[in-house]
Amino acid sequence: MHYQRLLPICLAAVGILMLTGCGSKNKQNTVTAVGSTAMQPLVQKAGSDYQAEHPKVSITVQGGGSGTGLSQVETGAVNIGDSDIFAEQKDGIHAKKLIDHQVAVVGIAPITNPKNGVNNLSEKQLENIFLGKIKNWKEVGGKDLPIIVINRAQGSGTRSTFEKSVLKGKDAVKSQEQDSNGTVQKIVENTPGTISYLSLPYLNNQVKVLSVDHIQPNYQNITTNRWKIWSYEHMYTNKQPSPTTKKFIAYIMSKPTQQKLVKAAGYVSIHDMKVQMDAAGKVTHKPK
Known part of the structure; x- marks a missing residue:
């Protein structure tokens, strides 16, 4: 009798553990990137291509602005905070808590x-x-x-x-x-x-x-910085990004993606820059 009473309880416990395990696995295969609308076309296209190669991975991309991306990644609400500016340039953001992944450069032009x-x-x-x-x-x-x-x-x-x-x-x-x-x-x-x-x-x-x-x-x-209105496209993460997040960022930074997808989407490959810029806006020649 005791065994009969315990069996449903044990099965229920096993079921809960299995569901918890599945939920954890699904979460590990999910990447949410929020922030810069300037980055949005690039991250959306990269996410779509990456999911085609990795069907078990789910990548969600949303805009909202660089400030939103930085604040949400700092609080842990998202995996990636997309930003056109350095975290150091945004009031209220603790840049030292984040890792900066510079994945591309975007030019900005006046239009009429x-x-x-x-x-x-x-x-x-x-x-x-x-x-x-x-x-x-x-x-x-x-x-x-x-x-x-x-x-x-x-x-x-x-x-x-x-x-x-x-x-x-x-x-x-x-x-x-x-x-x-x-x-x-x-x-x-x-x-x-x-x-x-x-x-x-x-x-x-x-x-x-x-x-x-x-x-x-x-x-x-x-x-070459002859056109001076440009910025890095930053993908900020916390200090311990998930393995899937790291792999997705590495995919964007890879030379094949940089030379094809990044350029085709209208951005400048990070590998083609002859200069570099720091958080204070100082531009210097990039070491070879």
Whole structure:
């Protein structure tokens, strides 16, 4: 009788252990990456390709901005925090608790609506537009149209990079703010007078990409820092990332992925950079 009573209890206990084991295994095969919308196309494509090669792995990619990615990976809510900025540059983030994996470089370009009639701006003109000092396109050789500045929201790594390079610590003019590269692209495409900036993977033929001092935001110019508005694409993890997380990041950083997927998605391969940048923004030649 005692054995008969114990048997269901034992079987139930074994079932609980098996379910716990399965849940643990599934969790180990799951990677969640959250943060930078500038990185989103790259991480989504890499995740899709990686899952095709590793069917038991599940990779979830979400935007939300660099600040969101950094805060969530620090608290352990996600496996990877995607960011356009160094963790040291974000207030409230304890960078020493995180590991920085620099997986690519992204260029950022000023864009306007094609009807504005401008192809190039000097560095000073670009600065003064975003400071609100230049208010009409005719002041820089364009049409008689009021300038409408579209900025990214606070917490955006793209905004932080652009303002650090262009405004050099000065406060941008108060303007409409948007949460993502994709939304900015649509607004500028459809609204005469607008100016903003985009990560290069989001550029299309419906917006006008501006050169600055007649320097184009292209691949070669980014690798040498001739085009100065760029940032690393960081994948931050905690100090002890899961094996699946480490393997996924290693996949993105591998030379085959860098030379094919990274370039095809509009980013610069980390292996092609001739310069390097530190968290303070200092750029030096990369050791060979």
